Amino acid sequence: MRRPVVSRPERPLALVTGASRGIGLEIVGVLAPDYDLVLVGRRPETLAAATERAYRRAATVTTLIADLTDAIDRERLAARLGELDPPVQVLVNNAGVAGSAPLHRTDDALWARTLELNLTAPFELARALAPAMAKRNWGRIVNVASTAGLKGYRYTAAYSASKAGLVGLTRALAAELVDKGVTVNAICPGFTDTDIVADAVRNIADKTGRSPTEARASLERFSPLGRLVAPTEVAALVGFLASEAAASITGQALAIDGGETTL
Template identity: 45%
Template sequence: MSSCLVTGAGRGIGRAVAVALSTAGHSVALTARNAAELAGTAALCPGPTLAIPADITSADGIEGVFAQVEKEFGPVEILVANAGGASSSPLAKITDEDWQAMLDLNLTAPFRCVRRAVPAMVDGGYGRIVVIASVASKVGEPYIAAYTAAKHGVLGLVRSAAAELARTGVTVNAVCPGYVDTPMTDQSVAAIVAKTGRSAAEAREILARKQPTGKLITVEEVSAAVLYCVSNGAVTGQALNVDGGALQS
């Protein structure tokens, strides 16, 4: 089976993806900033894992992660660029630092990971790249301009990379979730509570109603979409919505 790297693997979507890939028989390298959370993910994986604490907003951090994976597992054949984060602020109050932080984490870090992974994938004639994007890659909402701009950008990266690599055996896709039941959504709930005075339950219901199904997306639903992208070599350059029907293709 293949050598995998999952970024942001300590919790949430990244943890679910790592466990799913491991269950499918792959060797899975895990990276995130929090070593304890990585250990928790590794404990859930039935197959070989490699936990590498790192800050992937650093170019040196990314190089170190790839070098360690290559030493232990060989070249990365499946890359899931999941690490990301969101911020919320009125447009006029977004600072340059806020803007840059969203670009660094949600756009530049995935770009650097893709750039680092591609040469070995092309040389081997096989590769699967999946970026965890967002419905914010396709539509704008108030108060998340920096996050939305970064996610629109990363979808452009996916589409261009897929076109460039189409004849090489390497596929590049994005999975675009709606609001997922993760710690990041918990932060959104807390922000709504702080700004509006609503209860946490009311705030969570607001986010659940963003999906026509009336429910938050589960991490398992997202990881299933990732495995689909990994398993089907005819699927490339796509942005799969996992959003309860919010955006119809």
């Protein structure tokens, strides 16, 4: 049976994890004019900038405190989200961690923390929220993955595995929800000009003796464009995938990497 076409509700409720800085903060700015927001973070003070940005753009904002690496916190968060009325109809799984180490130094703690935040949390949030989206025949799930999930990088076994898993999860959920008005897509940024990459630059400089400028240039060279991806570029793509204009796009892993994975 053909599914009835349902238009996007007026000012749907959108949940953004990892909203306090970098890509997440820019996503808040993109969504705030058209969506009411639920922002998830570990501490209230870390969400202050995101909340202020959302208020400036006329969004109604709910902040929920949870450590997404903690199973009990995730369970409590899912229960709280189930109480929201209207329910969340746009889920942006943006929170993530990007630790790196050679394989022999990738201990169980690094592996577990990376998988919990980058893969298990998105899975559990989708599991909690997708039924309400399907019931209303409209929803959007956008997972912020990485080019590491498409190709892998040295010294990132945990990170690359988690992001490849997130791409696989995206495709599986898209197939399951395609006839319910819910699209599911992944965005795979290359090296992006965020605090995480700034930390990587410092680590490269410390370990190799190169200057910070040289260390940054080594990451910029991954892109045929010769520069880092801007967080605003990633946020704009999130905004598009959450919109009505992207209704026919689902099950995709969209690289935003200056051509790194294709050229």
